[in-house]
Amino acid sequence: MLALQLAIAGVATGSIYALIALGIVLIYKCSGVVNFAQGAYAMLGAYITYFLLRLGLPSIVSVLVGMVLMALVGMVTERLILRRMLKAQIVSVMMVTLGLLIFLKAVCLAIWGPDQIAFPQIFPSGAIDFAGIFITYNYIAAFVLASALSIGFLLFYRFTSLGLMQRCAADNSRAALAIGIHVSNQVSIAWATSAALAGLGGTLLASLGGLSLGISDIGLIAFPVIVVGGLDSLAGALIAGFLLGILEAFTEGILTPNLEEFLRSVSNIQSVGALQQVIPYALLVLMLLLRPQGIFGRRGAERV
Amino acid sequence: MTLVVTDLSIHFGGVIAVADMNLEVKPREIVGLIGPNGAGKTTFINCIAGVNEPDTGTATWNGREILGLSPAELLRIGVARTFQSVVSLHDLTVLDVVKLGAAAHAHNAQGFFEQLFRSDHGRDDELCETLLKPLNLVDVAYSPIQTLSYGQRKSVDLARALASEPALLYLDEPVAGLTYQEGMNMSAVIRSVRDRFGCSVIMVEHKMDVVNATCDRITVMAHGARIFEGTPAETQQDPEVRRVYLGEA
Amino acid sequence: MTMRSFFIGLALAIAVALIGYEANRFVAYLIYSVAISAIGALSLNLVIGFCGQITFAQGALVGVGAYAGGILGNAGWGGGLSLLGAGVFGALVSMLVGLPALRLRGLYFAISTLAAQFILSYLFKILVPLTNGVSGLVVKQLSLFGRPVGNDQEYAMICVTLLFLSWAFIGRVMQTNIGRAFLVVRESELVARGMGIDVSQTKLKAFLLSGFFAGLCGGLFAFTSRLANPEAFEIGLSVDQTAMIIVGGLGSLAGSVVGAAFVTLLPEAIQRLGELLPSADLISAFREMAFGILIVLFLLLEPRGLVALARRLGARREVASSSAVRSETGVVESGVAVSVQNRREL
Numbered sequence: 001m002l003a004l005q006l007a008i009a010g011v012a013t014g015s016i017y018a019l020i021a022l023g024i025v026l027i028y029k030c031s032g033v034v035n036f037a038q039g040a041y042a043m044l045g046a047y048i049t050y051f052l053l054r055l056g057l058p059s060i061v062s063v064l065v066g067m068v069l070m071a072l073v074g075m076v077t078e079r080l081i082l083r084r085m086l087k088a089q090i091v092s093v094m095m096v097t098l099g100l101l102i103f104l105k106a107v108c109l110a111i112w113g114p115d116q117i118a119f120p121q122i123f124p125s126g127a128i129d130f131a132g133i134f135i136t137y138n139y140i141a142a143f144v145l146a147s148a149l150s151i152g153f154l155l156f157y158r159f160t161s162l163g164l165m166q167r168c169a170a171d172n173s174r175a176a177l178a179i180g181i182h183v184s185n186q187v188s189i190a191w192a193t194s195a196a197l198a199g200l201g202g203t204l205l206a207s208l209g210g211l212s213l214g215i216s217d218i219g220l221i222a223f224p225v226i227v228v229g230g231l232d233s234l235a236g237a238l239i240a241g242f243l244l245g246i247l248e249a250f251t252e253g254i255l256t257p258n259l260e261e262f263l264r265s266v267s268n269i270q271s272v273g274a275l276q277q278v279i280p281y282a283l284l285v286l287m288l289l290l291r292p293q294g295i296f297g298r299r300g301a302e303r304v
Numbered sequence: 305m306t307l308v309v310t311d312l313s314i315h316f317g318g319v320i321a322v323a324d325m326n327l328e329v330k331p332r333e334i335v336g337l338i339g340p341n342g343a344g345k346t347t348f349i350n351c352i353a354g355v356n357e358p359d360t361g362t363a364t365w366n367g368r369e370i371l372g373l374s375p376a377e378l379l380r381i382g383v384a385r386t387f388q389s390v391v392s393l394h395d396l397t398v399l400d401v402v403k404l405g406a407a408a409h410a411h412n413a414q415g416f417f418e419q420l421f422r423s424d425h426g427r428d429d430e431l432c433e434t435l436l437k438p439l440n441l442v443d444v445a446y447s448p449i450q451t452l453s454y455g456q457r458k459s460v461d462l463a464r465a466l467a468s469e470p471a472l473l474y475l476d477e478p479v480a481g482l483t484y485q486e487g488m489n490m491s492a493v494i495r496s497v498r499d500r501f502g503c504s505v506i507m508v509e510h511k512m513d514v515v516n517a518t519c520d521r522i523t524v525m526a527h528g529a530r531i532f533e534g535t536p537a538e539t540q541q542d543p544e545v546r547r548v549y550l551g552e553a
Numbered sequence: 554m555t556m557r558s559f560f561i562g563l564a565l566a567i568a569v570a571l572i573g574y575e576a577n578r579f580v581a582y583l584i585y586s587v588a589i590s591a592i593g594a595l596s597l598n599l600v601i602g603f604c605g606q607i608t609f610a611q612g613a614l615v616g617v618g619a620y621a622g623g624i625l626g627n628a629g630w631g632g633g634l635s636l637l638g639a640g641v642f643g644a645l646v647s648m649l650v651g652l653p654a655l656r657l658r659g660l661y662f663a664i665s666t667l668a669a670q671f672i673l674s675y676l677f678k679i680l681v682p683l684t685n686g687v688s689g690l691v692v693k694q695l696s697l698f699g700r701p702v703g704n705d706q707e708y709a710m711i712c713v714t715l716l717f718l719s720w721a722f723i724g725r726v727m728q729t730n731i732g733r734a735f736l737v738v739r740e741s742e743l744v745a746r747g748m749g750i751d752v753s754q755t756k757l758k759a760f761l762l763s764g765f766f767a768g769l770c771g772g773l774f775a776f777t778s779r780l781a782n783p784e785a786f787e788i789g790l791s792v793d794q795t796a797m798i799i800v801g802g803l804g805s806l807a808g809s810v811v812g813a814a815f816v817t818l819l820p821e822a823i824q825r826l827g828e829l830l831p832s833a834d835l836i837s838a839f840r841e842m843a844f845g846i847l848i849v850l851f852l853l854l855e856p857r858g859l860v861a862l863a864r865r866l867g868a869r870r871e872v873a874s875s876s877a878v879r880s881e882t883g884v885v886e887s888g889v890a891v892s893v894q895n896r897r898e899l
Contacts, residue, residue: 034660084853090659091607095799096852098792103845110838220671220788223664231660268682278675281668288665292657355747379749387747393740395804400733407730408749464748 005133006253007246012139012208014245015146019201020218021225021237022150023194029170029232030190031082033090036097038198039219040104045070045199046206046215047108050119059122063203067196074195075188082191083184105213116212123207142204149200150238153193157234166190224280228287230297240295244280251276305331305366305471307352307504312361312371313528314351321347322358323528327506329472334498334505336519336536338512340548344528345508346388349474353385354378365472379408384470386461388477393449398441398460401449402431405464435463438500439493455486459493466497473497475507479514487511491518516540524548558807559721566717573709581705583818588712589773591813592719594797595806596766599723600651601795602804603732604759605739607663609791610650613673614764616786618643618771620677620684623692623781632697636715636772643768644761646673651760655753670788677783689782692775708777715773716810719766724806726762735759796844800851802858811859819844 020042027035049066053059077100085093123141127134157163168176169186176183202215225244229236256275263269287294307329314322322344329335337345351358354375363371365383378384384405393401406427428445436442439459444452449460458478465473478494479487491514498505509515515522516536524532524539526548532539539545573584597611622639630638653665677684684690695702702708726732734755737745742752775781793816801812823840830836855862 034664081849081853088852088856089803091601091795091803092799092852092856094607094663095795096849099796099845099848099852101845102792102841103849106838106841106845109841110835114834223667227661227664269679270681271679273675273679275675278672281671284668285665285672288653288657288661288668292661353747375747376749376751385747387744393737393744396733396736400736404730404733404737404748404750468749 001132002253003250004131006249008130008133008135008139010246010249011242012143012146012245013248014242015143015150016201016204016241017218017221017225017245018150018238018241019146019197019204021222021229021241022153022234023197023201024219024222025226025229025232025234025237026190026194028226029234030166030187031078033082033093033097035194036094036219037077037100037104038194038222039216040101041070041074041195041198042202042205042218043108043213043216044073044104044202045195046119046202046211047112048199049203050112050117050206050211053120053122063122063200066203067199070199071192071196074191074193077195078188078191083187101216101219105216108213114213116210116214119206119211121207122203138207142208146201146204149197150241153197154234154238162189221277221280224284226294227284227292228294230294232298233294233296236294236296244283247279247283248276251279255279305504307363307365307472307506309352309363310361312348312351312358312363314347314356314358321528322351325361325525325528325530327523327530329504329506331504332498332502333521334494334507334519336515336522337506337508337525338510338515338522338539339525339531343525345525346476347528348525349385349476349506349508353383353474376408379468379470382409382469382471383474384408384465384468384472385474386458386465386476386478388480395448395450397446397448398436398452398463399428399431399445401460401464402435402467403427405467406431406469408468431467435466438496439463455482458482458490462493462497466501469501471503473503473505475505475509477508477510479509479511484513487514488517490514494518559724562717562720566713570710570713573713574706576706576709578705581709583821584709585705585712585773585777587810587814587817588709588716589770589777590794590797590817591716591810592712592766592773593770593794594801594809594813595716595719595723596763596770597794598798598804598806598809599735599766600759600763602798602802602809603727603739604735604756606651606654606756606759607659608650608666609663609788609795610647610666610670610673611767611794612786612788612790612792613670613677614643614647614650614767615771615774615790615794616673616677616781616783617646618768619775619781619786620690620771621768622772623690623775624683626695626776627690627693631699632695632702632776635695635776636769639772639775640765640768643766643771644764647760647764647767648757650764651757654756654760667788670791674783674787677786684781684783687783689780690775692779692781694779695776702776712773712777715769719769720806720810723762723766727806731755731758796848798858799848799856800858802860805858805860808858808860815859816844819847 020038023041024035024038027033027038045066048069049062052062052065057065081096081100082093085096123138125137127136128140157166165176165181166186166189168179168181169183170190173183176186201218205215205218221244225240226237228244229238229240252275256272259272259275260270263272307327309325309327312322312325313320325344325348327335337348339345347356350356352363352370354373354377358371361371362369365381368381370378370381370383373381375385432442432445436445439462441456441459441463444456449457452460458481462475462478475494479490482490494505494507495518497503507515507519519536522534522536522539523530524545531548532542532545534542569584573581576584593611593615597608600606600608618639621642622635625635625638626632650666650669654662657665678687680686697711702711727735734745734750737748737750738752738755745752745755771786774785797812797816798809799812800815801810802808820840823843824836828836830839851858
């Protein structure tokens, strides 16, 4: 039953990866930029929600207000910084998002310090017994919320008129302008949405594993997700998120102990360290070699 | 030193861009390749310049098959080309570009360490004299490309192609974007290049006055195929050519 | 590089080396820190600034050099050979990292280098028999020409000398056809191919050369800190050195050195300022905030770096013509005279 337990844990974390990756793909489709600061948005969202919870606001309110505030942060960073860099080289734009990441991490460090903080319970405590495995309500809630928002967003993108405008603006900004879509507003909306989703993702992560600056690292896990899923595919990000969450859980739970046992018997190597963090990247490399557009991406943009 | 192209065809998706095109270029000949937009002129050139791979046909230069050779390999055997649009090569000076062109020819290839330790200032003067002077580029020899006018950049591209000492030169719309006077100057330059270097030239162009002034022979393309071939005077008279261009009955 | 800039560089190098030799430990430390980072920045500028290939793997490549240099030094190889070995290993691994560039386009290749960075970082940590893992590899004292290098001042001299030699070498390479080919490939691979340039070979050469100097940077790092520690060669180092070349100026040799000085010395300066603040965490937060803001501000206001900024301020004084010139980023700069002499950067 270890496999089932791992699968459940993996699906929960995977749903959060999907949420973060969704935001990155959304921004990429709209602005052509890979947002390195997405992890920072997640971290900041978690800290803001924590702050609101400490003020005494009820869980639901804190989470929602937190998301709204993150949407504002996303919009502000887009307007203030990214908009001015429309004509800059790609290296520069990527570095700007990196600079933003560094800055936001420092702000959180200044206000809340470097240590891990226990995140207040936002979901009822307790667990259910499923086939002999204990699943906490926390995990279930995280999974349900993350998946609901991800799928909800996909539906919104696909079926609503605002979603249609988003797709037009992302697909061909000139054509969109020509038919009267306010493209720069759409871009701001995309950034705001991504930041809000990331903020929720960070909050959920904190509720599962504690609040710390390290939450921003989730931005880095997102890369294997979007490459495997396809850099311009939202559905791909969703599915790949789950896949990688499960892969990570299985690596940590099954591959690592067995591999270590094997290595200890044939060599001096005692531990394989954080293998579960590196395996996604090995998968990324494999994907780039075999099918660079990812599972769901469109062919053509990636080969020289 | 003859180019013989036989039955060359290429299609993209459902569109047949070039259909059974034939062309022969004799030594020291300047051949103009004209036709309405979409006739397949540039596509044809791309096929024999190593950019696209045609579906059928052969092209021999001095009896040697050149289809399938890369632009680098073509340059090494003396086949060079210029480009329609001239990309700004930030920070590179005119001489830099010309030297790169020169390096493309087989006998100019230098080893890495040789380049590292020998100064090539001596070559600067030589290149200026032979290539830049005829094109009026000596004054801007050390200027970055991005500070030059469009017409000057086209001249630099020509100098670059010439620096590889070609025996066969493809010019892709050499006077597009130039004024009438600049166009006529370029025409004189092209003829003098042929006279001095002894190369053959294929020139894709739209401006008829330049074509008539420069070319020995004209080939007219329409819908991917050759519809006429003759001297400039004959071309102007031919009813089929007039129909294709002017739509006369 | 003109003769003039070569001699200016030489004079500066001699001056700084002498200062480093006579100064106190702290100043000598600052000097060799900047010099080592500058070598790294030069190597990164080769591949990003001159050849236009975006890479995030710099931290790991420097690490390869550090471990290679350290292991060779510990095995008894002399200082010069160890450093050479560090460079060679850096070059080889760099070429491996660069291979995907032959098939993948810009952004995808950049992500593959990100993967390379993480995978190499991970390997540094777990290949304990080779690297001693997270405890770090202790490196024996560097010995040059049979004589052990005793103090920081001597290290300062050595590092400045190696920096000068690296700078001169790379500058010379940029004057050859290989260097020119880098620039054309950066601008447009299509045009490069049409000009007869072998794009794949050119990219690989860029990675090879860059990797050598990244390895050298790492080797010096290992010898001066007497330790090769996996944490020092993570993505943070890649970010640092990329910040150096952006702040200093992409595609500018002098810019690499200036940027390295700026990024290395800034935290020191801020540390002094921050000592007014109550806690160590706040100081380091303040330092990181300033770093982040500076990166963003620079990229917004002067994306072509300090060197371009200096040139702009200098040129304002001798405006010859006020014609508008379209610069590389597409931003029109009006009122600035563009010097029509050889603009090849130092």
